Amino acid sequence: MIIVGLTGSIGMGKSTAAGMFRELGVPVNDADEVVHELYRGEAVAPVEAAFPGVAKDGAIDRAELSRRLIAAPDRLAELERIVHPLVRAKEREFIARHKAAGAPFVLLDIPLLFETKAEERVDRVVVVTCDPETQRERVMKRPGMTAEKFAMIRARQVPDSEKRARADYIVDTSDSFDVTRQQIRAIVDQLRSG
Ligand SMILES: CC(C)(COP(=O)(O)OP(=O)(O)OC[C@H]1O[C@@H](n2cnc3c(N)ncnc32)[C@H](O)[C@@H]1O)[C@@H](O)C(=O)NCCC(=O)NCCS
Numbered sequence: 082m083i084i085v086g087l088t089g090s091i092g093m094g095k096s097t098a099a100g101m102f103r104e105l106g107v108p109v110n111d112a113d114e115v116v117h118e119l120y121r122g123e124a125v126a127p128v129e130a131a132f133p134g135v136a137k138d139g140a141i142d143r144a145e146l147s148r149r150l151i152a153a154p155d156r157l158a159e160l161e162r163i164v165h166p167l168v169r170a171k172e173r174e175f176i177a178r179h180k181a182a183g184a185p186f187v188l189l190d191i192p193l194l195f196e197t198k199a200e201e202r203v204d205r206v207v208v209v210t211c212d213p214e215t216q217r218e219r220v221m222k223r224p225g226m227t228a229e230k231f232a233m234i235r236a237r238q239v240p241d242s243e244k245r246a247r248a249d250y251i252v253d254t255s256d257s258f259d260v261t262r263q264q265i266r267a268i269v270d271q272l273r274s275g
């Protein structure tokens with residue numbers, strides 16, 4: 082089974098691209114989604130222990146956690162040390178499950194693929210990109226997004242140009258959804274034909 086990693090900087094269209102792979106029948110494991118699930122389950126206790134007061138009604142309040150991190154950006158690494166091993170464990174379960182089911186390939190949507198050396202765990206890398214103006218526009222439109230939060234996240238991410246240089250396949254989302262979908266179909270066809 083081929084393991085394909087999907088990555089891209091914030092707002093580049095990675096989640097949209099992942100959804101298009103899913104529509105074509107590709108099993109997708111979304112690391113951000115896994116984090117959000119963990120914040121309603123296994124990660125609640127350890128994160129609350131490190132950041133007292135961020136749990137509300139048995140789940141981590143991500144807006145509150147974000148505020149704490151913006152006030153103390155160096156603590157993001159500490160949060161990652163708690164969360165990333167739990168994310169890895171979920172990823173291993175996902176791979177084992179689809180391998181057993183005989184899937185020809187799976188897609189791991191990993192925002193920090195290069196940053197966390199997840200590159201070593203995948204056979205191919207797909208990088209989702211768009212022009213920087215489109216990126217800023219998309220990101221700043223999101224509810225709860227601030228220039229500080231955007232800057233904090235960007236500072237932690239490998240630059241888009243470097244990601245593109247390290248990709249096996251590039252999906253450019255600056256154009257329409259249809260153009261994006263065509264690029265993804267071409268990648269899936271190539272992967273299915275081995
Ligand atoms: C900071 C938190 C609370 C913000 O939550 P919020 O719901 O507002 O945003 P969301 O999780 O949807 O992330 C928004 C964007 O930022 C990116 N991002 C999130 N965490 C990080 C990080 N540590 N480094 C770089 N980019 C990150 C995401 O991939 C996504 O593209 C949350 O992202 C978090 O707990 N991050 C730490 C866990 C982590 O490293 N996740 C990355 C994937 S494993």
Ligand SMILES: Nc1ncnc2c1ncn2[C@@H]1O[C@H](COP(=O)(O)OP(=O)(O)OP(=O)(O)O)[C@@H](O)[C@H]1O
Nearest residue numbers: 090091092093094095096097219254256257258261
């Ligand atoms: N051709 C396109 N391909 C992908 N996304 C597009 C396209 N045109 C517009 N968009 C829009 O761009 C926005 C950003 O996309 P998306 O949420 O997939 O980004 P992301 O890279 O997953 O972001 P994050 O890293 O923050 O999770 C969405 O609102 C999406 O609808």
